[in-house]
Amino acid sequence: MSLSDLHDELQCLTNMEAPTGFEEPVLRYVQNALAGVCERVEVDVRGNVYGYQPGSDPNAPRVMITAHADEIGFLVTCLLPGGFLRFTKLGGPTDMVLPGQRVRVLGSTGPLEGVIGVKPGHILSPEAARQVPAVRDMYIDIGADSPEQATAWGVEAGTPVVFVGELTATRNTHRMFGKSVDNRAGVAAVLWAARRLSQQVLPAARAFVIVVEEEVGLRGAEVATKHVQPDVVLAIDTVPSGGTPDLRADDLPWDIGLGPLLKVRESKGLSTHGPLRRLIRSVAEKNKIPLQLIVDTAGITDATSAQQAGGQVAAAVLGLARRYSHSAVEMFDLTDLQAIIDLTCLTTAAITSKSQLMRI
Ligand SMILES: [Zn+2]
Numbered sequence: 001m002s003l004s005d006l007h008d009e010l011q012c013l014t015n016m017e018a019p020t021g022f023e024e025p026v027l028r029y030v031q032n033a034l035a036g037v038c039e040r041v042e043v044d045v046r047g048n049v050y051g052y053q054p055g056s057d058p059n060a061p062r063v064m065i066t067a068h069a070d071e072i073g074f075l076v077t078c079l080l081p082g083g084f085l086r087f088t089k090l091g092g093p094t095d096m097v098l099p100g101q102r103v104r105v106l107g108s109t110g111p112l113e114g115v116i117g118v119k120p121g122h123i124l125s126p127e128a129a130r131q132v133p134a135v136r137d138m139y140i141d142i143g144a145d146s147p148e149q150a151t152a153w154g155v156e157a158g159t160p161v162v163f164v165g166e167l168t169a170t171r172n173t174h175r176m177f178g179k180s181v182d183n184r185a186g187v188a189a190v191l192w193a194a195r196r197l198s199q200q201v202l203p204a205a206r207a208f209v210i211v212v213e214e215e216v217g218l219r220g221a222e223v224a225t226k227h228v229q230p231d232v233v234l235a236i237d238t239v240p241s242g243g244t245p246d247l248r249a250d251d252l253p254w255d256i257g258l259g260p261l262l263k264v265r266e267s268k269g270l271s272t273h274g275p276l277r278r279l280i281r282s283v284a285e286k287n288k289i290p291l292q293l294i295v296d297t298a299g300i301t302d303a304t305s306a307q308q309a310g311g312q313v314a315a316a317v318l319g320l321a322r323r324y325s326h327s328a329v330e331m332f333d334l335t336d337l338q339a340i341i342d343l344t345c346l347t348t349a350a351i352t353s354k355s356q357l358m359r360i
Contacts, residue, residue: 001192001341003174003334009191010337011167013184017106019073020090020215022160023047026069026187030210033191037198038208047212048224051194055205061231061314061357063348064207065193066221066302067186068214068237071179072326074103074161076140079151083144084117087161089135091215096132097327102164105142107154114142114161163328170331175257177324177331183214185320185337186236193344203352204232214302221302225309232276232314232351234344235303238330239263239296239319252298254321257333259290260340261319266296269304273314275357280316283346289339292321314357318344 016025027049034051035041041051047069055062072091080086085105099118104111117139121129140161144150167178187210194208207228211220214237225233239261242252254261262280265271284291296319303315318340322332 001196003338006188006192006338007334010184010188013187014167014178014180016184017104017111017162018069018071019160019162020070020213022106023069023212026184027210027212030069030187030191034194034208037194044223044227046220046223048220049210050224050228051208053194053198053206055203056201057203057352059354060203060205061351061354062207062228063204063232063234063351064209064225064228064230064306065190065234065236065344065348066209066211066224066306067190067235068183068220068302069187069210069212070215071162071182071184072215073163076105076155076157076159076161078157079147079155080139081147083142083146083150085114085140085142085150085155087138087140090160092326094326095135098135098138099133101328103140103161104164105140105155106160106162108159109154112142112153112155113164114140117141165328174334175331176334177329179328179330181322181330181332182238182325185238185332189236189337189341189344192341193348196341196345197348200349202349204348206348211302218300218302218305222305222309225306225311225313229311230313231354231357233303233306233316234347235301235306235315235317236340236344237301237317237319238322238325238332239294239299240325241321241323244323254292254294256321256323256331256336258321259292259336260343261292261294261321263294263296263317263319266304266317267298267300269300270307270315272303272316273357274359276314276316279350279356280343280347283350284343287342287346289343294319
């Protein structure tokens with residue numbers, strides 16, 4: 001896998017429009033990709049996609065490597081006079097980035113370009129110009145003349161909406177930004193790990209699982225963990241990064257381009273399983289993969305829901321630092337993602353016995 005292979009697949013995945021509850025384009029893609037490198041692929045009624053590779057030792061731990069398919073977005077709640085669309089959030093887009101933002105409305109007759117309206121600055125007092133309106137007062141303008149026309153274009157209550165924006169490389173070509181980096185980067189990592197591990201005979205059986213509905217409460221991962229009943233869960237997801245001038249150095253003391261993030265703890269959730277964390281650190285050290293050890297006081301991932309899903313699960317998060325979290329321009333470094341894939345594969349290969357996972 002070269003950086004350009006990884007970039008090309010990520011471009012394809014971030015171009016997909018698949019907010020929470022509408023993940024089908026990503027699910028179909030991963031079902032197809034996993035079928036080529038797994039012994040068996042299945043899909044559950046919730047939409048989670050599973051690809052299985054056997055291990056050589058039936059007593060070795062079962063490893064689930066997972067990422068969520070969905071992206072943040074919006075749902076149309078009603079049509080307004082003049083053909084404007086009222087909406088609510090799907091997951092947690094940041095309110096302050098919304099006015100003036102380009103969006104795509106996924107109408108039943110095909111995608112519609114739109115913009116979240118914003119009052120002319122000319123008529124606002126300086127104080128009002130600094131205020132972010134409440135989301136319930138915001139609206140999307142798709143250029144329709146009337147609610148009837150918007151309806152004829154296939155827009156109704158429940159129509160999903162996503163941010164717009166190509167994956168865009170900077171002059172540092174491994175640094176790029178775009179929409180839905182959270183978590184198509186994780187999806188790409190799971191697929192590349194599956195491809196690479198399909199070439200290897202390892203003690204541990206693997207389940208590569210792309211789950212749904214993370215952004216609205218870590219839902220798919222809970223269902224998937226109960227189904228797979230793994231001993232180990234490695235969840236790959238993006239994590240808000242520091243390193244920008246608008247943050248204090250100790251706000252999010254890690255940055256893009258400095259390697260994968262290994263969470264010791266996340267906000268509402270787990271202390272990443274101690275023995276698993278130590279194993280990941282030793283694998284990283286041995287293979288000279290840079291690692292940023294972090295305590296995440298703001299974010300939460302599927303590793304927490306996997307750990308709480310029941311069963312005896314040792315879970316850890318391998319995080320991709322990305323700036324401008326939950327906006328349309330999440331920036332990250334592709335070399336970090338490549339290192340996450342390396343670390344995921346090497347860690348999976350190093351998991352050989354359940355005794356490695358015991359705390360005492
Ligand atoms: Zn995520």
